[in-house]
Every structure is written in structure tokens, then in C-alpha cells.
Amino acid sequence: MLRPLLYALVPLLLDSLGVIVFAILLALHMALVPATIVGAVVGCAVVAWEALRHRRVPALQWVSLALILFSAGAVVLSGDARFVMVQPSIIYAVVGLAMLRRGWTNRYVAPEDLARIGDLMTLFGFVWAALMLATAALNLLFALALTTAWPEFIAVFPLASKLLLFAAQFLTVNAIGRARVGQGL
16 A cells, blocks of 8 residues: 555655745745745756656646746746735646646556556546646635735645545545455456
8 A cells, every 4th residue: 555655645746846845935934035936946856856867757747847937937026925826826727727638647656557547547637637726716716805814725725635635536546446456357
């Protein structure tokens, strides 16, 4: 059970590391511009690490990096807090739309397991897309209408909802995968 968990968790953390670092730094009350720069540097480092290891950088990771760099540049140039509060909505919406591509979750499963649980991974890929799009809408609501509560929202909801969905997906896919093995599928 540990091997499939690590196989799924490591790429997920790497894909989101720049954004996670940014959110943590904001939650720790680091100033906006330094937190943005650190998050962008971490996002670049992850892509550089994959490239140096001669590994293919997934499209979702490239999209995330481009958005982080664009957002970092806009924040550094403008220093406008409203842009920072709305920018996660743009990022989540773009990533959510990218996740509507069938089979994007296959890289989170060992190749030998894909035939048995590929249909579940496809289904959860669409659930992930829905979560990202819902997070984009909620962030926009907090950024524009519930501005004083936005720091708490951005520090808690995006990461917590992703961890909960990850746990639900992992447990569901693992249980159904085991049942299918027991049935000879």
C-alpha cells in the first residue's frame, strides 16, 4: 500500500510545490512580493530538476509554471493585492480546464496497475477538474466579496480540499483495485 501511495504522492507534491510554498509563506504572514518570488523560484526549480534528470515535464506542470511566472511578474511589477487575490482563480481555472483532458492522471499510477484501474483514474481526473474549477469560483467570491476572509480561505481550503480528494481517491482506487485483483480482473 505504501508503494502506490508514494508513486501518486511524489508527482502530486512536485506539481504543486511552488503554489504550496507560496500559500504557506502567505499564511506565515510573509510579505506578498517575497512569497511570490520564492514560490516562482520553487516552481522553476522543480521543472529544472525534471529537465536535468532528462525526464519529460508533464503539460500540467508547464502550465502551472507559466502561470506562476506570469503571476509573479505581475505581482512584482504592480504590487496590487487585488491582483494577487484574484490570480489563484485564474490559475485554478486554467489548471481545471487542462485537467479535463482524458488520461492526465495516468502518470500517477504504476504502469502495471493502469489496465486494472485506468477507468477509475479517468473518472477521478474529471473530479479533480471539477474541484479546481470550484476552487477558482470560491476564490473569486472570497477575493471580491469576502476580502477580509480571503487570507484564511487561501491558506486552508485549496490545500485541505486537495488533500481530502487525494485521500478519497487513493483509498477508493486502492480498495476497488484490490477487489478487482481478487476477482481476477
